[in-house]
Amino acid sequence: MIAVQSAVAGLLLGGLYALMAAGVSVTWGVLRIINLAHFGLILISAYLTFQFASEWGIDPILTLGLTVPVMFVAGGALQWAYDRLGVSELNSLLVSFGLLIATVQLVSNIWSADFQRMSAAVNPYATASLDTGRLVFPITTLLAFLIAIALIAGAHLALRRTFAGRALRALAEDRTIAGAFGIDHRRLGVLLGAVCGATAAVAGMLFALANALTPATAYEWFGTVFAVVILGGIGHLLGTLAAGLFVGALSGLVSVLLSPAAAPFVLFSAIVLALLVRPRGLFVRAVR
Template identity: 70%
Template sequence: MNVIQATLSGALIGGLYALMATGLSVTWGVLRVINLAHFGLILVGAYLTFQIAVSWQIDPILSLVVTVPALFVAGAAIQWLFDKLRLSEFNSLLVSFGLLSITIQVVSNIWSADFQRMPAEINPYATGSVTLGRLVFPVTTLMAFGLALLVVVGAHLVLRRTFAGRAMRAMAQDPAVAGAFGVDHRRLSVLLGGVVGATAALAGMVFALSNALTPETAYEWFGTVFAVVILGGIGEVVGTFASGILVGVLSGVVAAVWSPATAPFVLFSAIILALLLRPQGLFTVAGAGGVR
């Protein structure tokens, strides 16, 4: 029963990993930008959720009314800056890491480096759970899984069914040819940056519901989120969701069967093996290009 609980709980936690990773995967796959500042936007989204809920004494989910538009603008501005500087893929990694470091310092200056957590009277979700027989599922992980599913399904439908989505896929495969057919690269890239910022607001809100916050937390997300992006296939939104679940399940089962301290070792050993055997990603369709 413990293994079953760990497997299902890990799958739900994997939804949060996927929610964090989807924006990073899409911008990398479409715009050829490795945007580490995305972690900073998630961190800001988490702290804004905390601040709005505590200051206004409202349900933290309602903070999305403020954080989604705010981080949409921030994400669009960051992408505008990348386009303005005409950064290469490698240089975008360096510049975005600098932006992430600045963001973490600003967050630390505003909220301090101490742990922050929403009180229980404002955040009932932290202790809420759903019970099915002997299985218990925290409300926050169910919420993360549901939001990740909505974001991934929405992104997949937009990329496959809309003109803007087809234009983004064309831009990912050959920007020059896409431009020759009238695709406005800059406008689409800024729009995509904004949408990715909005997903960071969702991820930050969910994280704040179930975790204590500290500015250095953003650095802790690196390994797991990058593992989800690489295993899912860069730009593969459905693959990102699947790999998030896979990483969550593997971490949960190892922690339950062996020990929590061993989970990172087993996880990254499995990732190295997977990349050696299938470097394009576990869930990338052979011969497929661009984003899916």
């Protein structure tokens, strides 16, 4: 029963992993930008959630009304800068990592490097749970799971059913041919970057609901998020969601059956096997 509970808890947490990875995956797959600065946007969003909830007494979830517009603009501006400067795929890895380092330092200067956590008075979700028989579903991870499914499924439908979504898919296949048919890659790229920034705001809020914050936390997300991106298939949103849930459940099971220290080893072994057996991602065929 402990193993089942751990797998369920990991599965719910996997929703947050998928939401964090979605922005990285889609910008990499469509725009050919490896945007590590996305982690910085998540980090700032988490701290803004903490600030607004602790200082102004706003419900943490309602802080999205403030953080989403800010991150929407920030994500769009960031993509506009990448495009105007002609940043290539490889250079984007270096440039965005530098931006992430600057963001982490900025957060340290504003909020200090100490642990920060919302108190129970302003964050009732941290201690709430839903009990069904012998299984317990923490509200924070349950929210992350449900919101991730809703947002990623909605984004997938938008890519399939809307004109802008079909244009982005054409852009991902061949930018030159897409441009010949009148698709403005700059405008669409800025729009996509802005939407990814908005998802970073949601991911930051969900992370702040359940965790203490430190500036260096952004570096700790690297391994797990890139595991989700690679296993799900670069640019494949439903694959990213499936991979996030898989990684969460696997980490939860390994932590109980073996030890928490063994979880990263098993996770990265899975990445190596995926690259050897299915280099385009474990869930690409299911997404198609």
